[in-house]
Amino acid sequence: MEDLFQGYKGDALETLKKYNVRVWGKTHIVTTRGEFDGTILPRAENDDDQHIVLKIDTGYNIGINITTIKEMKETGYKKANYKVPEKEFPYTEGQPKVKLFGTGGTIASRLDYRTGAVIPAFSPGELYGSVPELADICNLTTEKVFAVFSENMGPQQYISLAIAIGKEIENGVDGIIIAHGTDTLHHTAAALTYMVQNLPVPVVLVGSQRSSDRPSSDAALNLMHSAIAAGHGDIAEVMVCMFGPTSDEYGFLHRGTRVRKMHSSYRSTFRTLGDTPLATVTRKGVKAIKKRYNHRRKDKDVKILPYFEEKVTIVYYYPNMQPDVIDALVDCGYKGIIIAGTGLGHVNKPVYPALKRAVEKGVHIFMTVQTLWGYTHMFVYDTGRDLMAMGVVPLDNMLPEAAYIKLGWALGQTNDRQEVIDIMETPINDETTKREPYNGYLLYQGGVPEVEQFVKNFRK
């Protein structure tokens, strides 16, 4: 049955019922603050029960306090139909076949009256309706695998995606795009790097920092860039494709294990850490930055390794951390712990006994750095040596998130201490690198004249 009072509850709901007025009803309201005319709109569930939302003739929304209402009368009814225009995606002979998996997230979202925020929405027709340029790039088919925000993505989704990618490659697709929320885009990118190996075609993860219901959204351009990378690019790896600068200029292709979201709201939030991005991408094509990468192939020899152990965690170390934190994790049955340690990979002495106990109980503990850039160097100070002696294994310059996902993936395959260490220490695609190039760490500080000059002239 249709919900006549969408989102209304408590007193507000009673008021609507009392005057026999529905959501989408054109209504005349007399209040102690004067008279109002408009269409009753649904109300967000988390908003209070003291107001009714009205769209007035000029298109604006206002709220009416129910305690001021003296009289209300429905004079008409017109339900809005919020729908992106759907058009069948045209097929063009000679263009690459690209598959787009939808998982939800900002790139394909629309208004949700339940929460008043945006929710994921997705269909191939909708996508073509809003970004018709895609048809000039590739022959796109789409499949909605889930509709969740990025923070709700997890092991189950990684596994389903890995399997779905395997099937598409089997079907002879030329490239794959995964539309994904941005918050945990880099977790998924790392997971797919481990689970989908020896890729013959590109797998491009893409999102947007501004929802596609905004005129200045980065969604359309990101989608175009990802279609070019997936359909035409030569780099057959799991990559993240997002804005290079905040301007509508070019995108970066980041290696799935070295990429991280670095700003809560900037468009150019994704950065490759400790290395350069793989390539830049514009509407004209992909331009490689890195000389060494996995090239596109004609075969279908992909390896799908869909494993994951969920009892894995990251511990972000802070001064005065108490050992009971580690004890509690062990007692809860955690099988693997990634520590994001300070400096070169350190924690304080009081935690030692807890770590020792954990390792003895068979928990696999690895060390990464919370500085994000740089390597663990646990021989430099006694602390590091002590920790290693207790069985904490350093992971060089592996990012904490990439390490967490990798440990889950490793423990999904084996619980043998040496085998786990071997898996962790053998890079699949640069989650640890032997070298850190000088231009892998560039965080310029504002205020310095030459930086200001650079920003003004070059950084659009």
Place this chain on the structure above:
Amino acid sequence: MSTKITPKQNYELTRQQIGYVDRRLATPEDYRRIGFKSGLEVHQQLATKEKLFCHCPCGVFQKNGDYDAEVIRHMRPAMSELGGYDGTALMEFKTRKNIIYRINNETACTYEVDDTPPFKINPEALEIALKISLLSKLNVVGEVHITRKQYLDGSIPTGFQRTAILGVNGHIQLRNKKVNLIQLSIEEDSCREIADVGHERWYKTDRLGMPLIETVTAPELVTPDELRETAEYIRFLNRSTGLVRTGMGAGREDVNVSCRGGSRVEIKGVAHNKWIPELSHNEAFRQWALLHIRKLLLERTKKEKWQVNHMELDPHEFKFTYLPLVECKEKQHKIIAINIPEFKGFLSHFTQPDQVFADEISQRLKVIACIEKPNMVHSEQEDLTISDHDFATIRTHLNTNNNDAQIIIWGPEEDMETAIETVVERCEMIFDGVPNETRKSFPDGTTIFERVLPGADRMYPDTDSCPIPLSNEYIEKLGKDLPQDISERIELLSKWAVPADAFHFILSKNIFPIIEEICERFKFDPKRVAIFFGHTYKNIVGKQKAHNDFNYRKLIGLFKFIREKGLHINIAKYLLPILFQHPSMEFNSMLTALKFKKRSLDELAAPIDFLAEKYRDIRKTDDKEEAANWIMGQLHKQAIGNIELRDLREIIDKRLQ
């Protein structure tokens, strides 16, 4: 029918045919004849410290070249809440502009360039706007909902303006008319445009995000003068709070105008109220002229039958001498000739003073197809830049009829499809009357095309912010702290017999409360004080720049001094210039500077007889009036500040009897 159009003659002829009158000669009857109808959207910046949705400072402005970084954006149309696309949105998308924002770190943060969601609405701004809503007798909403209003011209980097309605259905009382107000909204101000050339447009972001209110009147103003009075009234009302910004660009009006059978056309961003009458007058007659063209066209043909054809011209075939056409070869630009059937006499048809219908097409070519002017030549221009021979060849190629008109356009190949569409679309619109559009104004009272007028279809709830409830207690509290109505102030000024020419200055500078305070505290005649401000003070403000320390409190101090010292108010006029330049000087020293001496009426009257004697020696006539004038002149200076000059004159007149 004659075959050749003489553009100037045709302009004059059509100007007469539609009955265009100069505004200075126009009567209410003229406006009734063409069905003049108009309304206003009055924008007013609020004097807050910070911007509306972030913590950047307000009212700090930068020069065009003073920036730290640039950001480039493109705008795509997004759907409205009710599921439609907006007309302007689609037009703007057609133009494919690179929008470049210049950012100065002092005045813009990541919010302005849409890299950070909005912070909570500035409560100071909300409070000022609510006070003005109450003064405007609006029904204040129970809960404020922030809405996104799409603007794809790039004037806001998000592609939408965050705006919210605070009140609906209000009114103001003009001298002879009650004007209804549709609504008042609070919104963020937009960027300031730096330049717009071809496919690139530059903006600076200093003004972006400053709090602004928009008061919208009902479309019920029927003469340009009524429009102006309304604009002034709303400006005075806003300023009466003392909480709004003044100065260049702080108050701007959008003027909506139509004539009978016409359409709503919005003249955007009129900075001076005194321009409103001329602009609205010309706009109503422009529409009247377009409807005249429509009538003539419908006499000749039907929309269904009407078919435009065009062709590309090979520059080698013609002997073009007109530079823009000559350059096309080198620039590899395309030249397109278009035949517009049955349009003869229309391209040179009057639309506004010194503008003809062809200008409407040229302006759209610039805005929609991004082709800089000069961007066309046509068959009805005075200085035909294409030879008769070439034009004859073109006509033959296009297979034209005698009643047709031709337009030749040129530009980069990729823009020509849109350009042709633009020309055809504008001509075709004649069949339907006057297109809805926004127009940019010029000080001479004319306007040019700016954009297609957006509709309600561009509204979308702002999903980044929560509704803000307005409790009854809060609204009641604000209601207790309001200045009196402008209409009441006007009534009081009239009652005090203040000359009407003094009203404008007093209300526009919000001096009324100062006058009231002076009269209440120091018991002066309000008429005198009002005239002091409305004439004397206005005069000096217009001529000199005040010392930085000068302010209204100093003027209150002046009147306090006059009262305490037992001086006559007529000395205020003489003290003012000193105070204006030396606000820190002691009033007693000012008196010394004026060589003032305290004298009674008797003391001042004492020399009258002596002076009368003296006058007899130097007199040229026996006219007593002149004698009195001369004596008055001798005593005038000593009398100032001591007595009413009229009283002295009476005594002189009596003695001379």
